[in-house]
Amino acid sequence: MLAVTSPYLWYTTRATGLVTLVLLTVVVSLGVLVANRVGGTSVGRFELAEIHRTVSVLAIVFLGIHIATTVADSYVATGPLSVVVPWTSSYRRAAVGLGAVALDLMVAVWITSVVKSRLAYGTWRFVHWLSWIAYPSALAHALLAGTDARHGVGLAVVVASLSVVAGAALWRVAARPPRAAGRTALSPLRTPADAGPPRRPSPPPGPGRSR
Numbered sequence: 001m002l003a004v005t006s007p008y009l010w011y012t013t014r015a016t017g018l019v020t021l022v023l024l025t026v027v028v029s030l031g032v033l034v035a036n037r038v039g040g041t042s043v044g045r046f047e048l049a050e051i052h053r054t055v056s057v058l059a060i061v062f063l064g065i066h067i068a069t070t071v072a073d074s075y076v077a078t079g080p081l082s083v084v085v086p087w088t089s090s091y092r093r094a095a096v097g098l099g100a101v102a103l104d105l106m107v108a109v110w111i112t113s114v115v116k117s118r119l120a121y122g123t124w125r126f127v128h129w130l131s132w133i134a135y136p137s138a139l140a141h142a143l144l145a146g147t148d149a150r151h152g153v154g155l156a157v158v159v160a161s162l163s164v165v166a167g168a169a170l171w172r173v174a175a176r177p178p179r180a181a182g183r184t185a186l187s188p189l190r191t192p193a194d195a196g197p198p199r200r201p202s203p204p205p206g207p208g209r210s211r
């Protein structure tokens with residue numbers, strides 16, 4: 001097999017890794033805004049949802065470059081299998097494995113959103129909820145695998161990202177809109193008990209009865 005290595009591949013892996021983490025932070029935060037029904041007259045909920053979708057596509061693009069440069073660089077033994085199957089990389093097994101977990105979950109969230117109209121709402125919502133596992137996996141991957149993420153500006157980016165997402169998660173729970181209260185990704189549908197006793201059909205209007 002052709003062995004290719006260049007410091008530029010490595011620089012690109014590092015830069016695109018940090019850019020992907022920032023984009024993931026923005027995607028999660030926008031997702032929380034949409035879920036908590038934020039939206040005014042200047043930027044409505046529809047626009048926020050569109051930005052959320054567009055930035056997620058951008059994150060996938062940067063993630064694709066991050067992975068391509070890692071695999072292409074023969075300096076590190078990270079083959080195509082280790083990109084998707086966790087714990088199969090001979091280079092930094094756990095760290096790259098966490099990246100693979102984040103990738104698999106992100107792709108699942110993305111694909112189910114593309115085909116959302118063909119899925120049951122509960123299925124889509126459950127898979128979308130896995131973003132809350134994808135993000136910490138990506139963050140741990142960055143801290144364990146990264147050259148820059150543990151010092152200086154790289155560390156500042158990681159800390160800022162964690163603060164924003166932790167704040168968004170707390171606010172998601174605290175400011176949950178009443179319509180969604182009691183509904184979780186695992187129990188998104190109303191049960192017959194929630195609906196109360198069956199309603200009696202209304203009698204047909206008869207003479208002498210006003211409605």
Ligand code: HEM
Nearest residue numbers: 014017018021070099100102103138142145146147148149
């Ligand atoms: C959502 C998924 C992912 C995100 C957000 C992400 C993000 C990052 C970040 C922020 C870094 C630190 C950059 C640095 O400090 O130098 C990094 C490093 C790295 N990532 Fe990922 N990554 C993801 C998935 C993957 C996958 C699937 C692979 C497997 C090919 C991978 C391979 C690497 C490698 C080898 C490094 C170390 C680069 C170095 O030597 O500094 N990443 N990643």
